[in-house]
Amino acid sequence: MLGKLDWSAIPFDQPIPLIAGAVVLVGILAVLIWVVVKGHLPYLWHEWITSVDHKRIGVMYILLASVMLLRGGSDAIMMRIQQAIAYQSQGYLPPEHYNQIFSAHGTIMIFFVAMPFVIGLMNLIVPLQLGVRDVAFPTLNSVGFWLTATGALLVNLSLVIGEFARTGWLAFPPLSELSYSPGVGVDYYAWSLQISGVGTLVAGINLVTTVLKLRTKGMNYLRMPMFCWTTLASNLLIVAAFPILTATLAMLLLDRYLGFHFFTNEAGGNVMMFMNLIWAWGHPEVYILVLPAFGIFSEVVSTFSGKALFGYRSMVLATMAICVIAFMVWLHHFFTMGAGPDVNAIFGIASMIIAVPTGVKIYNWLFTMYGGRIRFATPMLWAIGFMVTFIIGGLTGVLVAVPPADFMLHNSMFLVAHFHNVIIGGVLFGAFAGFEFWFPKAFGFRLDERWGKLAFWFTFTGFYVTFVPLYVAGMLGMTRRLQHYDVAEWRPWMIVAAVGMAVLSIGVICQIMQIVVSIRNREALRDRTGDPWDGRSLEWATSSPPPVFNFAFHPDVRGEDAYWDMKLSAQQQSLDHTAPEYYDIEMPKNSPTGFVCAFFATIMGFALIWHIWWMVILGGIGAFATFVVFAWRDHDEYVIPAAEVAAIDRVNIEERRNLVSMAGTI
């Protein structure tokens, strides 16, 4: 009846996950009770859960990423403490628990923090920058988000019901095969990634179509803001690469569920094929994450330097070059697995070549800043911190791209330091820069600058104190994922890294404080202009937060930096005072399809993990029925009457008049 599920799935003998799970459960229950008692449920349901508005979905993506960042961060803290004390001792985490923690940390940080954070920012901002009213497929967008949330939920469920994978974040066979991992850990891993992978693919198709098909009048490809270009490149990579991940995990699941032999040791399976396929997805994934961050930095650097982006066309070219070369370097993740010198040399050279377009970008940002009047607001601090940090990470990356050096450094702490150097310094700093930069756009008030700067400095310092020692430990021969060790030379570096982790945590606390303080002072921080940073692209041309239809009229774009040009020409010509004629606007109706689909997907995923076959069928039928009901709907749009559009837009125009007189003088 319940497959493999029974009471032994709950880890009553392990206090840490049990207490953590109980605290989270109590927290969720408290929030739910508060929501129901206060009567917020209808509001949440109508305005957020069933919303197909790209801005709302973007915000929910970022919220999901932030919650999961805390979860993944707790895992990181536990690992650093373990390695600081586990010198010639077992530390406080038993091996099977420690292995689950580092596997969960990697899985969560990549799939449920970095991915939703950048997809959330793209969702929130790209339609606004393109001057359009929504993404190409609004309901599909909601489905994508909720499926991602399903994946995150399943990963968290593994904390209290059953276990998570102990195989590392990519679940390499043969360790992840049934004979070595008989528990449900790998199944939790694989099904949560399969389900959220569908969500990611859907988001990718949606955003590619949006950029290619929905652009406002005059928004040629070469007038699009840089963030739209990097969104295009990143989502092209999603569409091309995520099917590889899905197929690879599907083969692993066939091995585990139906006795196939794709990646087993015996019966003709080939373990190396898994490495090859997973990294054929895995390396493009790196660029899927970091390209949008490059776009964010381009917007931030140009806005806060008060200059157009230097070398816009070379930036476009570099972005698209990375988009293609991203598919030509994946072997550098397994130089040491025996492909031989010919293959290694070619992929090593390709890996060094891909650093060139990235270098072009760095120079473009530097030259954008050169001669500009730079304002050191929080987003700009993140951008500068990124440039410094990312260059170091890039250089160590070029170092490990040299196959002979990689043979020394493969799977060492040096590698761990390198990829945290580029992912934290690149993606996470980019996500934070975008968060600080666009928060006023999403919510209509600015974030507290003092707490923001504190958060930056603590995170920045904490990052170096944590990860530079890991470089050293790697050079001293320390391999990754050690539950305990006996080498005295490594110990001091592990202790320094743990101290660095504490500093990083203070940065996170500052970030939370910043949000709390800003919400409390929101009236004082209110942004009535819609353009708090003296911005350059079209998202700043509408109010903050934007109305549901984004723009009353589709903006007419005449060049790069569309909104900056509008502000300048408005200043010169004085403002046009004739009242425009408003039209009715049709917008897509809200739909619970995404939420209901994800509800059934959760049931199905959970049932698959525990082999509860009747429930699998139930979930599958439910999800399919939801899709059929949605496909047969009659009315999918509603009309916002012209009078309402006019009322909303007049307020916006009034505020803007006050601003335009000050443009360029801030």
Place this chain on the structure above:
Amino acid sequence: MSDQTHMQVEHDIAPGDEEQHSVGERIIGYVVGLGLALLLTALSFFIAGTDLVWQPSIPVALIVLAIAQMGVHLVFFLHITTGPDNTNNVLALAFGLLVVFLVVGGTVWIMGHLNQNMPPMDQFIRMHS
């Protein structure tokens, strides 16, 4: 969404969105496509079993026929043309082909070398006995 968003991209049509073709013309197109596809299929089956041609040329012929089959499908059923309204579709196809070529070609190359350097145990024994 409102009609205003659709007007800005003029020369770009999604697959299946053709306009200005009479039903007769379209039916002829599909019939020609079907005929060609059937012809190529029949030819493949014929070539595979025949001894009329030089035997080693058969695999090459099959590959050529398969590629021609893909071309017929793209032109007659998916309506990929060289016209300006098809730029996005052609670019998407080219990008897809490039990625498939890189991943499949790279995989064959890598796995071939892996097997050379670290052959499975039975091959290893055969090589050294």
